[in-house]
Amino acid sequence: MTAAIEFRDVSRVFGDVRAVDRVSFAIEPGEFFAMLGPSGSGKTSCLRLVAGFDSPDGGQVLLDGQDVSSVPPYDRNVNTVFQDYALFPHMTVLENVAYGPRVRGVDATTRAQRAREMLDLVQLGMQGERRPAQLSGGQRQRVALARALINQPKVLLLDEPLGALDLKLREEMQIELKSLQRRLGITFVYVTHDQGEALSMADRVAVFNKGKIEQLAAPRELYTRPATSFVARFVGGANVANAELATTLAGRQAQPFAIRAENIAVLSETAAASATGNSAAGVVVAVQYHGAASRWQVKLDAGEVWSALVTEEDSRALNGLAVGKRVKLSWPHEAAVTLSERPSVS
């Protein structure tokens, strides 16, 4: 099967900055693909290369097996939902949605009909005559979605589409977007800096850092088996032991590893570590109460600050331990994930 989108050794350079640094990957048709990374990591640059707003300085971008590196956006079967929605302020909602068919020469009756269908699809059937400025953020988001889908693109690009919405609306839209993608069966490429969003929606996630992909994997694998310390920290919020700390803790030459906060138990300093486990001593620097669990920040004797997630139940057993007290962190061997320090993909 031909990949919907393929990057072959693609680079994009702005002055001294390699925004995209020899990146290769392929996205399957019908896949919900997330590009995750902090700002400036190259994910949006990649999206712009797919949309055609920018062309690569090296390598090839393929859509459906065709090299489109020099094809302008208006000749690509790809549509975009912009971060700021980019709705035309001088047009009504209906005119905005009908814009794609209009510039492609579809007659007025047909395109109004199709625009109404699209508005129904995003549950905005009654808002067609209003101006974008009269809509709420969530409604504008839906209009942008309807406008991008009306051309029946093979690929829909979404650039941080939920970034401007409040938390509750964002969660609703996540579910809606996911079900829309399943129904339409088209490829979604979703750019976000929110790892929760990427993990909950995507079939696969590419984690970007400094213009390269650090790891490309399914959400569960990213979370449970991060390949690099960057992925472990950014996606899982995990504690990372670099080679030096790992060697100190193990008492022999050891690989760097990651350990997630929920896998670490907090014990009193005098407690014996379990036979199958590892442990590290340190001083409690903060305890944040989150309801079902508390996050304990512990400064290890080696200098790193690690966090441990302690359930309410376990907290009770830790009576007397508080900020400033010495504790022991303990975790089972099998919870530690060995990391490589080099990006695994690219």
Next chain:
Amino acid sequence: MSLRAASTFFYRRPYWYLALLLVPPLLWFGTVYLGSLFALLAQSFYRIDDFTAQVVREPTLATYKLLVTQPANVDIVVRTLTMAIMVTLACAVIALPIATYMARYARGRMKALFYVGVMLPMWTSYLVKVYAWRLLLAKEGVFAWVWAKLGLAGLLEAILATPAIGGPSLSSSYLGMFIVFVYMWLPFMILPMAAALERVPGSLLQASADLGARPAQTFRNVVLPLAVPGIAAGSVFTFSLTLGDYIIPSVVGAPGYFIGMMVYVQQGTAGNIPLAAAFSVVPIVLIFVYLSIAKRFGAFDAL
């Protein structure tokens, strides 16, 4: 009362504070600025006594009757209005590509260069520019010389032979006057247009291309409609400046009178203040008509 006490007093009483800020400018604006204008306009409802040449201070429409019934006066209004419309259209057509380049493509030094270049002529004396243009457009002037060098002397002759716009030379034709007007008012069209185009987010143009619009379609469907408020603002300048100007028509161009010249002549040598006032009402009325037409076409909807 100490400064601190005064601050507290005004902080607690925002309306007093507002009044303190607004009263001086409102006094100026209301009395000196609008007041004197209305005093002038009121004169247009007086008339001049034909025998004594004295102003008769009784409300009458006789002066307006004179304005609209005498063919010579109507000609002046039509001539001025036609020129104002032509100059406005030409300025809009010339300014659009320049403003588009300045707002959307030029970066850094190039952008600064363009803004300075557009404004530079406005920092020079208006009279110097008008007289310079008279020389440029004269029969043996630079313009005619360049055209002759390009082998286009015959074409220039033919253009000048055209009735209505032509004349003995460019500097004594309506075409020459038109060129000078367009030169003078172009910055007033470019700057508001560029300001309007600067405010168009780049993502709108990307969205248009993304949805399948070719650059020409994007320009027509997105850029142009969003530039309309700027074009409307600029055209109010070019239109009203042309309607009111009296120096350019008296220095460059054919001998026919323009509204501004008529105001100057009537209030000066002729001493007919009521007719001068009536003539100065004409541009005000025309601009109101122009603005209401522009509003009907939605020029201010995006404001």
